[in-house]
Amino acid sequence: MTQxxxxxxxxxxxxxxxxxxxxxxxxxxxxxxxxxxxxxxTVFGIAVKVVRDRAQSEEVAQExxxxxxxxxxxxxxEHGSVxxxxxxxxxxRAVDRVRSAQAAxxxxxxxxxxxxxxxxxxxxxxxxxxxxxxxxxxxLRGLTELQRQAVTLAYYQGLTYREVAETLRSPLPTIKTRMxxxxxxxxxxxxxxx
Numbered sequence: 001m002t003q004x005x006x007x008x009x010x011x012x013x014x015x016x017x018x019x020x021x022x023x024x025x026x027x028x029x030x031x032x033x034x035x036x037x038x039x040x041x042t043v044f045g046i047a048v049k050v051v052r053d054r055a056q057s058e059e060v061a062q063e064x065x066x067x068x069x070x071x072x073x074x075x076x077x078e079h080g081s082v083x084x085x086x087x088x089x090x091x092x093r094a095v096d097r098v099r100s101a102q103a104a105x106x107x108x109x110x111x112x113x114x115x116x117x118x119x120x121x122x123x124x125x126x127x128x129x130x131x132x133x134x135x136x137x138x139x140l141r142g143l144t145e146l147q148r149q150a151v152t153l154a155y156y157q158g159l160t161y162r163e164v165a166e167t168l169r170s171p172l173p174t175i176k177t178r179m180x181x182x183x184x185x186x187x188x189x190x191x192x193x194x
Contacts, residue, residue, distance in 0.1 A: 017082040025072035032069055035082075040065065042083065043090040050094035060097050064090045139189035147182030150175050 015023075017038060023031035043064045047057035067089055075085055140148050146168070153164045165175040 018077050021072060021075050021077075021082050024069065025075065032072075035068065036065060039068070039083065039086045043086060046087060046090040047094045047097075050091065051097055056097060056101075057094070060090070060094050064093050067093065135190060136186075139186050142189055143182045143185055144178070146170070146174075147178045147185070150179045151182045151186065154179060 015034075017035070020031050020034050020038070024035050040061065044057060044061040047060040047064070048054065051057045051060055064086070068086060071089070075082065079085070140151070143151065149168055150164050153159045153167055154161070159167065161176055161179065162172060164179070165172040168175065170178075
């Protein structure tokens with residue numbers, strides 16, 4: 001039966017961090033709890049210094065702790081202390097988070113710039129409107145007097161068929177017929193296809 005781990009220095013009788021790491025590499029959850037308590041503040045501190053956002057730093061610290069559990073077997077004491085190894089992993093993870101956030105911001109900016117439509121060309125719009133207006137006036141001149149009056153009252157003054165008939169003192173069926181005929185002539189004159 002294994003003894004519960006209490007981290008301490010070798011002189012105090014507790015296991016050294018390297019020994020704890022060895023047990024973590026074999027899947028010892030109690031050893032990982034000891035490792036966690038020993039390094040989490042350092043990991044979080046490194047993350048905060050690099051990322052500069054508390055919530056993001058908490059996520060980075062959590063990711064680092066998961067990495068430590070998964071990569072424990074990769075630790076080699078001859079390459080440096082456990083704290084150096086942990087700090088290296090924490091720093092790399094934090095830098096990756098910053099780079100990822102910057103890349104996302106760059107993508108969003110590039111998308112916004114790319115999606116920005118051409119500026120509205122007010123002069124071209126005015127010219128086009130003027131040409132269309134001139135064509136409508138020319139086509140209106142080709143209508144009979146009653147057709148022109150009926151269409152003008154209905155479309156430019158917003159009157160109903162009944163109001164147009166009352167204004168022009170003509171029977172409603174006559175106004176409807178003149179409007180229909182006038183609109184057909186306008187459509188043909190303007191080259192509108194249905």
